[in-house]
Amino acid sequence: MQQYIAATGGQPALNVVESMCVMGQVRITASDFHHTGETIEVKKTSEESGGFVLWQKDPDLWCLELIVSGCKVSCGSNGKVSWRHSSNQQQPIAKGAPRPLRRFLQV
Secondary structure (H helix, E strand, O other): OHHHHHHOOHHHHHHHOOOEEEEEEEEEEEEEEEEEOOEEEEEEEEEEEEEEEEEEEEOOEEEEEEEEOOEEEEEEEEOOOEEEEEOOOOOOOEEEOOOOHHHOOOO
């Protein structure tokens, strides 16, 4: 996101734009580490791929959908309330105070 903003002329240039939409692909690599005495061994490494769609009007008005390995995460903020929901959550959508996009995965 920061690279896109910098490439388009920074935040002042973005303020002139009505909104922006970015689509892309992601690849996530995960490793399982085991501590055995003095050494740490990598037992298993896996790689998952997926995609995302991001729409942002300003720092407090955004929406992101991320799909990786069949799991979908939807989150966003309308400037008053932010929300986050995952397809593997048992509970309803989590709501809270507005949050910037960079903190959407943090609790």
